[in-house]
Amino acid sequence: MAPIEREQGTRITVSDGALIPDQGETSLFSAWRISFYGALALVILLPVLSPDPYRDIIARLPMGILRTFQVTVTSIIIALGIGLITGLGRISRVTVINRIATVYVEVIRGIPLLVQLFYIYFALGRFLSLDRIVSAIAAMSICYGAYMGEIFRAGIQSIPKGQMEAALALGMSRTQALRLVILPQTVRVVLPPVGNEFIALLKDSSLVSIVAVTDLLRAGREYASTTFYYFETYTMVALVYLVITLFFSKIVAIMEERLSHGR
Amino acid sequence: MKRIAVFLSLLVLTAAFAFASGEAESESGAPVITVASDATWPPMEFVDADGQIVGFDIDLINAVAEAGGFEVEIQNTAWEGIFPGLANGDYDAVISSVTITDERKNTMDFSIPYVNAGQILVVPADTPASVTSLEDLAGREVGAQIGTTGAFAVEEAAGVELRTYDEIGLAVEDLANGRIAGAVMDNPVAADYVLQNENYAGRLKIVGEPFTEEFYGIAVKKGNTEVLDMINAGLEIVLNNGTADEITNAWLR
Numbered sequence: 386m387a388p389i390e391r392e393q394g395t396r397i398t399v400s401d402g403a404l405i406p407d408q409g410e411t412s413l414f415s416a417w418r419i420s421f422y423g424a425l426a427l428v429i430l431l432p433v434l435s436p437d438p439y440r441d442i443i444a445r446l447p448m449g450i451l452r453t454f455q456v457t458v459t460s461i462i463i464a465l466g467i468g469l470i471t472g473l474g475r476i477s478r479v480t481v482i483n484r485i486a487t488v489y490v491e492v493i494r495g496i497p498l499l500v501q502l503f504y505i506y507f508a509l510g511r512f513l514s515l516d517r518i519v520s521a522i523a524a525m526s527i528c529y530g531a532y533m534g535e536i537f538r539a540g541i542q543s544i545p546k547g548q549m550e551a552a553l554a555l556g557m558s559r560t561q562a563l564r565l566v567i568l569p570q571t572v573r574v575v576l577p578p579v580g581n582e583f584i585a586l587l588k589d590s591s592l593v594s595i596v597a598v599t600d601l602l603r604a605g606r607e608y609a610s611t612t613f614y615y616f617e618t619y620t621m622v623a624l625v626y627l628v629i630t631l632f633f634s635k636i637v638a639i640m641e642e643r644l645s646h647g648r
Numbered sequence: 649m650k651r652i653a654v655f656l657s658l659l660v661l662t663a664a665f666a667f668a669s670g671e672a673e674s675e676s677g678a679p680v681i682t683v684a685s686d687a688t689w690p691p692m693e694f695v696d697a698d699g700q701i702v703g704f705d706i707d708l709i710n711a712v713a714e715a716g717g718f719e720v721e722i723q724n725t726a727w728e729g730i731f732p733g734l735a736n737g738d739y740d741a742v743i744s745s746v747t748i749t750d751e752r753k754n755t756m757d758f759s760i761p762y763v764n765a766g767q768i769l770v771v772p773a774d775t776p777a778s779v780t781s782l783e784d785l786a787g788r789e790v791g792a793q794i795g796t797t798g799a800f801a802v803e804e805a806a807g808v809e810l811r812t813y814d815e816i817g818l819a820v821e822d823l824a825n826g827r828i829a830g831a832v833m834d835n836p837v838a839a840d841y842v843l844q845n846e847n848y849a850g851r852l853k854i855v856g857e858p859f860t861e862e863f864y865g866i867a868v869k870k871g872n873t874e875v876l877d878m879i880n881a882g883l884e885i886v887l888n889n890g891t892a893d894e895i896t897n898a899w900l901r
Contacts, residue, residue: 507821510825510827511825514825514826519826595814597791597811597822598813599812599821603812607794607810607812611803
C-alpha cells in the first residue's frame with residue numbers, strides 16, 4: 386500500500402487489494418467486463434449444459450453464500466467501528482491511548498488471519514466458549530479493524546492541517562473540530578480503500594470454513610467430499626467468488642466516482 | 649556371488665518355513681505362535697509408559713492363546729512391512745487393527761472378526777443417559793471429519809445437523825468446549841480420546857454401539873490353516889464367554 390520513493394523521485398503505488406475498475410475505461414471489452422460476464426455466463430451455462438453435477442453443486446451453494454455475506458457484512462461493520470477508534474487512537478496525543486492503538490495494530494497485522502481464527506476459536510475456546518459464527522466474526526473484525534485503523538489514520542492525516550487550525554480559530558474544541566470538520570472530509574478519502582478492504586474481507590471470509598462454519602467454500606467442500614466431483618465443485622466455487630467480488634468492485638468504483646463528482 | 653545369494657535365500661526360506669509351520673514350542677510344551685503388531689495405534693496396540701506393549705489387541709490375543717491352549721509372543725513390527733513379513737513367514741499372525749477387506753483376503757487369510765471398529769458416537773459426559781444414538785440428537789449439531797464414513801452417517805441421520813471439520817481432533821475439542829452435541833469417529837479413535845487423553849478424560853463419553861461395520865480380524869499367511877484353526881478355536885471361546893466384552897469395556901468404552 387505504501388508508496389515507494391525512488392531516487393529519481395518517481396513514485397509507484399502498489400495495492401494488494403482487489404482491482405477496482407477504472408472509470409475511464411469505456412472499452413466494450415474491458416478486463417472487468419470480460420472477467421465478470423465471462424464468469425457469470427459460466428455460472429449460468431454450466432448447470433444448463435451439464436446438469437450433472439453442476440446443477441447439484443449450484444443447489445448446494447446458496448446457503449453458503451448467505452453465510453459468507455453474513456460474516457463479511459457483520460465483520461466489516463464492526464471493523465469500521467474498531468478502525469475509527471483505532472485511527473483516532475493512532476493520532477491521539479495522549480501517549481497511553483496512542484500506544485494501545487499502535488500496539489494493537491502492530492500485533493494484529495503481524496499475525497496471519499488464519500492463526501487468529503484458530504486462536505480465538507480453539508485456544509480461547511477453553512475459557513470462553515463463543516459460538517462459531519461469533520468467533521469467526523470476532524476474528525475477522527479484530528483483524529480487519531487493525532487495517533481499517535491505518536486507513537482512518539491516513540485519511541485523517543490527509544486533511545490539510547489548516548482545516549483544524551481554522552476550526553480551532555473559530556472557537557471549536559478539538560473534539561468538535563474533529564467531529565464536524567475533519568471526519569466528514571475523511572469519509573470521502575477513506576471510502577475507496579475501505580471498499581478495497583471489504584472485497585479483501587469477502588475473499589478472506591473463506592478462511593472461516595476452518596472453524597466449521599458452512600460458508601461458500603465449506604458448502605462446496607462438503608459436496609465434493611461425498612461425490613468426489615472436486616474439479617467441478619471448486620470450479621463453481623471459484624466462479625461464484627469471482628462474480629461476487631467483481632460485482633462489488635464495480636459498486637466501489639461507482640461510489641468512488643459519485644464522490645469525486647461532488648468535489 | 650550369485651550362488652551364495654541363492655544359498656542364503658534358501659536358508660532364510662527354510663528358517664522361515666520352520667517358524668511358520670508352528671514347530672516352535674515353549675518349555676511347557678505348548679506351541680508358541682509369534683504375532684506381529686504395530687504398537688503405535690492406541691488404544692488397540694501401543695507401548696505404554698513402562699515400555700510394555702499393551703492394548704485391546706494384545707489383551708485379546710493373550711486371552712485367545714489361553715483359551716486355545718497355546719502361547720503367543722508379540723513382535724513389534726512397523727506397519728509398512730507387516731504384511732510382507734507375514735507372507736515371508738517372519739511371524740505366524742498379525743493382530744494390528746487390520747480391517748478385513750476383500751482385497752486383503754486375496755493375499756492373506758483372516759480369523760473370524762473379533763471387534764467392530766466402526767463409527768461410534770461421542771458426547772459430553774453430562775449428556776443424559778437417554779441419548780444412545782445419533783437419532784437422539786435430532787435438531788442438534790454433530791461433528792465429524794469431512795469426507796469420512798462418520799460424516800456420511802451423520803448426514804443421513806434424520807434431523808441431525810452435520811458440522812464438518814478438517815481433522816477429528818478439532819471436532820473433539822469443539823465437543824469438549826460444548827459447541828456441538830456430539831461427534832462421530834472410529835471406535836478406537838473415540839476410545840483413545842475419551843479414555844487415554846488427559847485433556848478429555850472425564851469430560852466425554854462413548855454411547856451406544858458402533859453403527860457402521862468395520863471388522864478387524866487376525867491375519868495369517870495365506871493357506872496356513874494350522875495356525876488359523878488354533879486362533880479361531882480360541883477366539884470362538886473368548887467371544888462367547890464374556891472375555892471379549894470385558895476387554896472391550898476396558899479399552900474401547
